[in-house]
Amino acid sequence: MRIKKAMLVFRKDWREIKRNWQVILPIIVVPIMISVFLPILLTAIPSLATTPGTPLSGFEAMIQNLPNHVQEQLAGMTEQQVMIYIMALYFFAPFFLIIPLMASSVIASDSFAGEKERKTIEALLATPISDGELFLGKMLVSFIPSMIVTSISFLVYSTVFDLLSFSIFNGTLLLPNLDWFLLIFGLAPTVALASIGLTVMISAKVKGFKEAQQISVILLIPILALVFGQATGAIIFGPIVITALIGLFVIIDLAIFRTGVKLFKREEILSKIA
Amino acid sequence: MSSVETNGLTRRFGSFMAVDHLSFEVKEGEVFGLLGPNGAGKTTTVRMLACLISSSEGSASVGGYDIGRDSLKVRQIVGILTENPSLYERLTAYENMDFFAEAYGLSDVQEKRNRIRELLEFFELYERRNNKVATFSKGMKQKLAIARALVHQPPILFLDEPTAGLDPESSKVIRDLIERLSQREKHTILLCTHHLEDAEKLCNRVMIINRGKSVIVGSPDELRDKIAGQPVLQVILKNLNQKIIEAIKDVKQVKEVDVDNSASRLIITLDDVKSVTPEVVRSIVYAGGMVLSVNTLRPSLEEAYLKLVKEE
Numbered sequence: 001m002r003i004k005k006a007m008l009v010f011r012k013d014w015r016e017i018k019r020n021w022q023v024i025l026p027i028i029v030v031p032i033m034i035s036v037f038l039p040i041l042l043t044a045i046p047s048l049a050t051t052p053g054t055p056l057s058g059f060e061a062m063i064q065n066l067p068n069h070v071q072e073q074l075a076g077m078t079e080q081q082v083m084i085y086i087m088a089l090y091f092f093a094p095f096f097l098i099i100p101l102m103a104s105s106v107i108a109s110d111s112f113a114g115e116k117e118r119k120t121i122e123a124l125l126a127t128p129i130s131d132g133e134l135f136l137g138k139m140l141v142s143f144i145p146s147m148i149v150t151s152i153s154f155l156v157y158s159t160v161f162d163l164l165s166f167s168i169f170n171g172t173l174l175l176p177n178l179d180w181f182l183l184i185f186g187l188a189p190t191v192a193l194a195s196i197g198l199t200v201m202i203s204a205k206v207k208g209f210k211e212a213q214q215i216s217v218i219l220l221i222p223i224l225a226l227v228f229g230q231a232t233g234a235i236i237f238g239p240i241v242i243t244a245l246i247g248l249f250v251i252i253d254l255a256i257f258r259t260g261v262k263l264f265k266r267e268e269i270l271s272k273i274a
Numbered sequence: 275m276s277s278v279e280t281n282g283l284t285r286r287f288g289s290f291m292a293v294d295h296l297s298f299e300v301k302e303g304e305v306f307g308l309l310g311p312n313g314a315g316k317t318t319t320v321r322m323l324a325c326l327i328s329s330s331e332g333s334a335s336v337g338g339y340d341i342g343r344d345s346l347k348v349r350q351i352v353g354i355l356t357e358n359p360s361l362y363e364r365l366t367a368y369e370n371m372d373f374f375a376e377a378y379g380l381s382d383v384q385e386k387r388n389r390i391r392e393l394l395e396f397f398e399l400y401e402r403r404n405n406k407v408a409t410f411s412k413g414m415k416q417k418l419a420i421a422r423a424l425v426h427q428p429p430i431l432f433l434d435e436p437t438a439g440l441d442p443e444s445s446k447v448i449r450d451l452i453e454r455l456s457q458r459e460k461h462t463i464l465l466c467t468h469h470l471e472d473a474e475k476l477c478n479r480v481m482i483i484n485r486g487k488s489v490i491v492g493s494p495d496e497l498r499d500k501i502a503g504q505p506v507l508q509v510i511l512k513n514l515n516q517k518i519i520e521a522i523k524d525v526k527q528v529k530e531v532d533v534d535n536s537a538s539r540l541i542i543t544l545d546d547v548k549s550v551t552p553e554v555v556r557s558i559v560y561a562g563g564m565v566l567s568v569n570t571l572r573p574s575l576e577e578a579y580l581k582l583v584k585e586e
Contacts, residue, residue: 005377008373008376008377011373012362012365012369012373015364015365015369016362016364016365019364020364118363119358119360120360120361120362121360122326122356122357122358122360123354123356123360123361123374123419123422124360124377125326126324126325126326126349126352126354126356127349127374127377127378128346128347128349128350128377128378128379129377130346266325266326266327267326267327267328270321270326270327
């Protein structure tokens with residue numbers, strides 16, 4: 001496998017994508033906006049939650065479900081601090097696994113299906129770029145921008161959150177911490193690669209972009225399960241859990257890549273040209 | 275030496291036989307035409323030879339490489355103009371060329387730049403090199419797609435319907451460019467077309483295929499002779515009468531005389547037009563005929579082709 005050839009496919013696709021604002025804008029703007037509004041919301045919710053009778057009072061019950069080591073960390077904090085701490089550092093952490101999936105979904109769905117729709121695929125398939133190089137190139141063009149967006153979102157989230165919570169936590173900066181570093185630079189990329197690999201595989205098999213995107217939405221379900229797992233206290237993303245998940249997803253990524261290349265059939269792709 | 279050789283090449287799509295035991299040979303430096311109506315199996319044949327789809331049966335080699343075993347090597351030595359131009363419309367002409375140059379292994383920056391410039395100048399696109407392909411006309415896109423197929427100087431070129439969908443003027447431009455190109459760069463060219471003009475003007479040899487089967491192979495002249503018979507003699511006279519007709523019929527090698535009285539025109543079928551024409555003219559003159567013109571009429575390749583496809 002020649003990485004140079006995969007990077008060539010990446011550069012070509014990226015050149016095309018960056019000239020298409022309809023694709024670029026939602027990829028960049030939505031995650032970054034969420035990264036700004038989420039910490040604002042987080043610092044606003046606890047003050048609402050302390051008002052008796054509001055639905056948000058239910059958060060206390062959720063905190064009770066957290067494991068002991070998490071609860072120990074909360075000892076000595078005010079109710080407002082506990083609320084913000086738990087929500088900012090734990091409850092919303094898996095959300096940053098969704099950002100790369102959201103950002104990559106459009107590009108990955110378009111990877112082969114878009115070329116079929118625009119009838120550019122035949123000349124590409126006729127080049128001496130191998131199946132593995134093509135598949136990797138198409139994965140990279142979804143992966144690299146989505147990870148850049150995720151990293152920027154993380155930076156924005158941390159900055160806005162620290163600015164807002166600085167006074168609440170008496171001058172302590174809570175983000176970034178080890179868990180978040182592992183999450184953003186370890187788990188998010190491996191989860192994203194698995195999702196991108198599957199979406200690119202789907203994109204190669206179906207006729208058009210819309211079909212690919214509709215099917216790829218299903219891939220969000222396991223990640224949403226992690227989000228709800230964390231929100232209900234069923235799973236807590238501590239360093240051990242995150243590292244174990246990274247290891248698991250590395251294996252899944254390799255398996256998906258190998259399967260994707262194996263199932264990559266130029267002939268089948270050509271037969272699906274609209 | 276053969277650049278392309280197929281033996282019983284076959285491709286089925288379910289129960290449909292797209293290419294049916296096709297065997298042919300394209301010699302080095304030759305322009306070989308695959309001529310046939312839409313759905314005859316031309317594109318499927320090219321796709322098999324370019325290792326884009328596999329064959330169901332039979333074998334083929336391109337540039338000495340087996341299409342089944344050495345697909346990457348085949349792709350490396352082949353330039354292909356696909357049925358659609360397959361150009362990236364958001365990229366400029368230069369960016370399209372640059373991508374394919376690197377994809378085909380042109381890594382030396384200066385060499386790559388020189389080659390792209392040379393081709394864009396040859397196809398009169400250099401001034402528009404920094405424009406997005408989306409702004410190009412159909413003819414310009416087709417020229418760029420051919421330039422792209424040539425970027426890595428492939429010894430073998432597959433051109434699938436190079437003039438399809440173009441207006442007559444653009445078709446002529448493309449045909450002239452391919453003709454100049456084949457003379458200048460000495461590629462072996464396999465040209466798929468349903469335009470007889472393309473085949474007639476560009477090809478050394480033509481294979482007519484219909485419903486996936488080879489119908490006939492030969493040079494355009496040979497095909498005309500084989501399919502539509504020998505050329506005939508057309509004589510236009512100032513005065514036409516029965517005496518002249520009888521005098522012509524008396525010439526030994528004359529087989530048939532068709533008379534068009536309104537135009538004073540005779541269509542004479544002969545055994546050997548070249549050698550018998552002087553004798554026919556002399557018989558007309560001796561019978562008192564005044565000859566305005568004498569022409570040899572050959573059936574056009576189009577007539578020959580239509581006749582053949584209809585028969586099939």
